[in-house]
Amino acid sequence: MDDINEQQSPSFPKALLLQSKKYEEIVDILNALLEDGKSYTFEQVDSMVSEFLKRSVN
Numbered sequence: 001m002d003d004i005n006e007q008q009s010p011s012f013p014k015a016l017l018l019q020s021k022k023y024e025e026i027v028d029i030l031n032a033l034l035e036d037g038k039s040y041t042f043e044q045v046d047s048m049v050s051e052f053l054k055r056s057v058n
Contacts, residue, residue, distance in 0.1 A: 011039035029053075 012020075014034040018027055022042070026049060033048050034040060
């Protein structure tokens with residue numbers, strides 16, 4: 001019964017996230033990180049981008 005009351009974060013396909021104003025300045029990063037055919041929550045995308053930006057350049 002707890003599962004019914006829990007609200008899930010909405011998820012969006014890659015194409016919609018690429019069009020989002022929230023991510024308009026990092027479209028190239030999203031295009032590289034996100035897979036076609038998968039959906040992501042904002043939290044997932046933010047985490048992936050954060051990890052990507054923290055990576056060191058060799």
